[in-house]
Amino acid sequence: MNPTSASAVMSNLDLKYILDNSYDLIIITNEKGKILMVNSAVKRILNVKPEEIIGKKIDDLIRKGYYDRSVTLKAAKSRKIETGLVKTCTGKLLIVTSNPIFDDKNNLRFIFTNTKEQELVNDYLQNIEYKNIKLRTEIDCFRDRNLNEEELVYKSKCMKEVVDEAKRVALFDANVLITGETGTGKDLLAKFIHRHSRRAEESFVPINCAAIPEHLMESELFGYEYGAFSGASSKGKLGLLEVANNGTLFLDEVAELPLSLQAKLLRVLESKEIMRLGGTKIQRIDVRLICATNKNLRKLVHEGKFREDLYFRLNVVHIKIPPLRDRKEDIKILSDHFIRLLNQKYGTRKKLSERAIRVANDYEWPGNVRELKNVIERLVICSTKDVMECRVDIRKDINNKTRANINLSEEETRPNPCKKTLKEIRRDSEREYIMKIMNQTNWKVSEASKILGIHRTVLWKKMKEYNIEKP
Structure with missing residues (x-):
């Protein structure tokens, strides 16, 4: 369809009817800011009738307090599309975009201004945010079920x-x-x-x-x-x-x-x-x-x-x-469950020895299932054999209460710590402590970084350096 036939189909009356049915406020001015056309949305947004402001200049509206500033005049001056926030006399915040229109000789002829109420935009963005949060929640649940x-x-x-x-x-x-x-x-x-x-x-x-x-x-x-x-x-x-x-x-x-x-x-x-x-x-x-x-x-x-x-x-x-100490029957089945997940994660084929299972059953597990999970992961990572052993140190804590504290390492093939450099020992200790705090805080980086006294970005770097990932 050529322009001539298009203009024949759409009259000025049709154009006005279309613009009046736009929910956004639309204002068309000449190059000097004189209002040539405005749609009926002006009644809702500025509380005036279109005929009351047609023929007036944008400057006049600002002086009379309809607006606190003009994006239209800014676009006329810069000769490019401008967007900004404008406050109206009715207290509405508007998101305004003004588009300068030029003729064939690059002379500025008109400025087309489209105005949306910020509240509507915010509602739309919050609706998107709401849907995104719900989708993330569903994805997390789906991932958890798969794993x-x-x-x-x-x-x-x-x-x-x-x-x-x-x-x-x-x-x-x-x-x-x-x-x-x-x-x-x-x-x-x-x-x-x-x-x-x-x-x-x-x-x-x-x-x-x-x-x-x-x-x-x-x-x-x-x-x-x-x-x-x-x-x-x-x-x-x-x-x-x-x-x-x-x-x-x-x-x-x-x-x-x-x-x-x-x-x-x-x-x-x-x-x-x-x-x-x-x-x-x-x-x-x-x-x-x-x-x-x-x-x-x-x-x-x-x-x-x-x-x-x-x-x-x-x-x-x-x-x-x-608590786990009151349901000792669950210790082995939980251990096997965690080992299976960790074997899938790390590509290993680890399992607990019968002796290790007896040791685990004798322990009180003050940290319950979470402590058991952390202990199993430490075993899978540190053990050099597929059949994992452990030993128990009985010690008195500062409250003089005797309790078992499991030091999980291999009995027979445990490397001699005296052969490690100070840097290696520091690295191992730091990694183990970060793992402990991450598990303690349910892998919340912000919370863990506060406990550790370091910035979140530093914690992320250390987790990457030590290959620490959420199990």
């Missing part, structure tokens, strides 16, 4: 009872409180409940209440609007309660939740409504809450450190995971 790392491995009767109860509870939307010592696998049980619930296809959003500073916890949970506080993102931020909508929110170490936030969380559980910091819009949410702690919440209630009403809300169903 079988999220599998609950057990043989003991007491753990079978725990898992059976978790399966029953998963079918209902009641709040669940999971208790147990550090390293017993409370997070795995929470994921297990989510995967067996009607919300399994939605997000599972974990948050460690002890890992986030108190002054950031509220914004992490509830999110915030633009300008809610000093240092807030110009786009605002989704809260984890929003991200978990229709899914499951897992509050790990819930005993560390500040009292001020406990009251707000209680209101959310009662009303099913949230409001972002600095916001005015109330949002309905549908979230299943699972909490975990290694502390006695009832005792904290008596001490005034945890709200009693929130405790009752969380403690609808209570599942306690027994």
Whole structure:
């Protein structure tokens, strides 16, 4: 279709009708900033009728307070496309793009200005962020399932009872409180409940209440609007309660939740409504809450450190995971499970000797399954034989309590440390300590770097140098 026939099909009236149906504000000016055309969106954005400003100059609108600045005039001066933020008399923030239009002789004829409300753009970006977070969560869950790392491995009767109860509870939307010592696998049980619930296809959003500073916890949970506080993102931020909508929110170490936030969380559980910091819009949410702690919440209630009403809300169903020392039948099957995963990861063919299994069964495992997993990995890495041995040193700690501390190394072929250089010993010690801290913090680099007293980038470099990867 040639230009002549196109102009015959589309009249000026058609063009005006099309522009008026644009949700964005469109203004066309001449080279001097005189308004030649404006669409009907001006009524919504500037609270004026189109005929009130057609024929006026952009300068006049600025003087009268319609705008605080003009991107149109900037584009006329620079003779190139310009984009900027403009504030209107109605308090709206606009994202404005002005495009200068030239004739065949490169003379400036018109400036075409398109204006979007920043709030709409932010909502769009946050919607994308929300979808990205959900996709990342789903990818993580898919990866975990493929690696079988999220599998609950057990043989003991007491753990079978725990898992059976978790399966029953998963079918209902009641709040669940999971208790147990550090390293017993409370997070795995929470994921297990989510995967067996009607919300399994939605997000599972974990948050460690002890890992986030108190002054950031509220914004992490509830999110915030633009300008809610000093240092807030110009786009605002989704809260984890929003991200978990229709899914499951897992509050790990819930005993560390500040009292001020406990009251707000209680209101959310009662009303099913949230409001972002600095916001005015109330949002309905549908979230299943699972909490975990290694502390006695009832005792904290008596001490005034945890709200009693929130405790009752969380403690609808209570599942306690027994420590590893009370389910010794699980030690071998867990060890075999971890060795199988590590053999796949490192391309090895390691297994525990019968003596090593006896030693492991005699140990108390104060760090529970997490400690066992770390010990097995250390064995797989340090052992030079396919059949791995270990030995036990009995020592007294500073509290004069005798306990077993497993030093895992090979009995017969253990290299003599005296033959190592100081640099090698320092390197081995540093690697082992970094591994310990990473496991202790569940591989959270920010948290681990604070404990180690180094910057995150330094920690990343050391992890790369020592070939430290999350198992």
